[in-house]
Amino acid sequence: MADQERWQVSDSTAELYELHVASWFAKWATDLVERAGIKTGSTVLDLGCGTGVVSRALGPVVGAAGAITASDLNESMLAEAERLGIESAPIQWRRADAESLPFATDEFDALLCQQALQFVPNKGAAVSEMRRVVRPGGIAAVSVWSRLEENPYVAALANGLAAHLSEPAGEVMRAPMGFGERSKLEEVFTGAGFVSVEVEPVVITRSPINAIEAIDGNLRALPIAERIGAMHPDAYNAMIDQIADELSDYITDGTLTMPSTSLVAIAMA
Numbered sequence: 001m002a003d004q005e006r007w008q009v010s011d012s013t014a015e016l017y018e019l020h021v022a023s024w025f026a027k028w029a030t031d032l033v034e035r036a037g038i039k040t041g042s043t044v045l046d047l048g049c050g051t052g053v054v055s056r057a058l059g060p061v062v063g064a065a066g067a068i069t070a071s072d073l074n075e076s077m078l079a080e081a082e083r084l085g086i087e088s089a090p091i092q093w094r095r096a097d098a099e100s101l102p103f104a105t106d107e108f109d110a111l112l113c114q115q116a117l118q119f120v121p122n123k124g125a126a127v128s129e130m131r132r133v134v135r136p137g138g139i140a141a142v143s144v145w146s147r148l149e150e151n152p153y154v155a156a157l158a159n160g161l162a163a164h165l166s167e168p169a170g171e172v173m174r175a176p177m178g179f180g181e182r183s184k185l186e187e188v189f190t191g192a193g194f195v196s197v198e199v200e201p202v203v204i205t206r207s208p209i210n211a212i213e214a215i216d217g218n219l220r221a222l223p224i225a226e227r228i229g230a231m232h233p234d235a236y237n238a239m240i241d242q243i244a245d246e247l248s249d250y251i252t253d254g255t256l257t258m259p260s261t262s263l264v265a266i267a268m269a
Contacts, residue, residue, distance in 0.1 A: 051077055053114070146262055148174060155246075211251045
């Protein structure tokens with residue numbers, strides 16, 4: 001699988017991701033921590049941590065008596081997460097491939113993975129590794145984007161990229177939606193040996209934000225940011241206009257208020 005399909009980004013793009021995307025994910029992180037039922041003193045793995053948004057939500061919950069391990073395949077994302085740090089809990093940062101985790105069997109009370117599993121080539125191997133490192137009776141809480149039809153913001157970005165940059169660029173944006181089926185999640189978790197798994201759609205509305213700033217920021221935080229930055233200004237502005245027009249039902253006086261849908265799986269080891 002090409003690097004961009006696993007969401008590999010540069011140092012500068014990781015900073016843009018934190019600025020424009022992580023703030024979008026903050027509500028999702030809080031929701032995921034709550035659904036997982038994380039307790040004070042727990043040892044938790046934040047798998048595919050990105051710039052650390054889930055770890056920052058976990059810190060006050062697990063507290064000083066607990067411990068967080070935050071891991072990501074992308075070194076730039078991990079470096080940005082470590083630079084930002086967290087409060088309230090001990091944390092270690094580890095580069096790790098989800099398909100072959102460098103952690104001991106039964107090491108963690110819980111594992112959280114927000115919007116990362118869909119980028120792993122061998123999802124069965126990754127979920128089997130989740131089961132291995134989570135102790136019996138522990139919890140894995142995993143979110144993935146739902147179908148493209150249920151995420152009009154992402155669909156609009158994809159359509160704009162396809163029309164004004166290239167069809168493969170549009171596919172980069174659509175790729176995160178390729179695992180958004182309840183049956184796929186249920187099958188991969190039961191197949192990996194989890195005792196039970198419950199999957200449900202969760203809709204969260206992004207906090208109101210300037211529409212053009214949101215669209216521009218999200219585009220520049222993509223793995224193909226260098227190609228987007230090389231576009232002629234006229235072509236880039238036309239792309240922004242198309243995306244904004246497609247999202248006009250969600251924009252009022254230049255402000256975007258956008259619902260998005262994920263599938264959340266809560267699996268017991």
